[in-house]
Amino acid sequence: MTTLVGVLSFVAVLALAVILGYLVVKGASSLDWNFFVKNPVPAGQAGGGVANAIVGTVIIVGVAALIGLPIGIGTGLYLAEYGSGRFGWIVRFVADVLNGTPSIVVGIFAWTWLVRPMGHFSALAGSVALAVLMVPMIARTTEEMVRLVPHSLREAALALGYPRWRTSLRIVARTALAGILTSCLVGIARIAGETAPLLFTALGNLNFSSSILQPMQTLSLQVFTYGTGPFDEWHRLAWAAALVLMGLVLLLSLTARWALRSRHGAAR
């Protein structure tokens, strides 16, 4: 039995190692200065980079975080501190359902309610779709982190004459801060690579754009467009973009782990 589960875990690790290794083999050689700072060149030509996609990813994910994090954190805090009643149960249930919703379903709603009324694709619609994906995830992990704060701390604050809301913010949320930050980073990492909901919201853009009301490129869309395109040059860039995206997500995950580990040093 031990051997069996050992072999199975080896297969799991192997899969990850193969993916990472293959990405490095196929993509690393295309990573040069131009890749990061140049915009795409017309199809068929050599050279060019994906600066538009990198900037686009930062903008779209950033706006999504701006919308999603406050709502998610607030909901999580509410669930942990006041969510023992019926309403809390409903919110928790909805969040769990939303958490399991395929991202393409969220995308089509964003398309129906934002892209169609606005009349055109936009980065903003993509950000909203990503924010919707983010909120239930952030809410539930924040709730878990806040619940880890010992009840005795709440009591101590209340006995000292803290009002309930101030206890929640000043004592409980502050104590859980490292955990909440971690859940935010994990949430951001999770949406950074999303592609499906962006296909019919942000759409993608082969040119540089920094207007959130216009179509915008992201690394994930770039991988999709270039990877399925007809040119070898595009395939090369798709691998490199995939490698950068993977590296970005890995970096966020590692930062999250590091933040959680150093939580006890918070007051030093």
Added chain:
Amino acid sequence: MAPPADARLQLEAVRLTALYGRRAVVKDVSILFPAHSVTAVIGPSGCGKSTFLRCLNRMHELSEGGWVTGTVLLDGADVYDAGVDPVQLRRRIGMVFQRPTPFPTMTIYDNVAAGLRVNGGRSRGEVDAAVEQALRRAALWDEVKDRLKKSALDLSGGQQQRLCIARALAPEPEVLLLDEPTASLDPAGTQRIEELCHELKHRYTIVIVTHNLQQAGRVSDYTAFFYLGDLVEVGRTEELFTKPAQEQTEAYITGRFG
């Protein structure tokens, strides 16, 4: 020798019953805590002594299903009156718990200042002075005066508990409630806290819950014995321990049960 009576500090429970849902855990208790005295509340586990303590500063009603009938009088006024804000009340009745509960994200200084800041309206200088005074009264000043900006978690368990006492004293309460304050401390830490009770009773009225009978004998002027939610007997500590009026009390203090 009785200290001069100061009605402002006097706390009294009148026919107090504490319930969880429909289950009464403290039943019809009437007791007077004289000003400038230490009253020990003793009894076996589950006798309702901690719940009773939490009724005095209206913490019990924060527990799930917790509610109260009867009254508690502080300075002659009913603390359960509709016009009383429990948040304001808790600033007049300090409380210290079984385990030290320093706020982990705050410095030593900020822990003590926490209760002052939540009140607001004090200048930096006033807060500084109040923090020093509270730490001195809690006999912790000399040990921490050079590291006020360090994390409260750097202190030992006994120091943390004295920090919590300082935190409770800083807003100048009238009454101090101690819920088994030495339960998690070593003998040296316990002794410091007990000495503190003697010093602090000159300024405050103290109620201490303990399941350590020797401790009750050492620190208190009066002792109340609770059993199964009833107040069985209350009296001067030396009388209650030497010639208890009730058989249950005698059985408990001689170690025949509990």
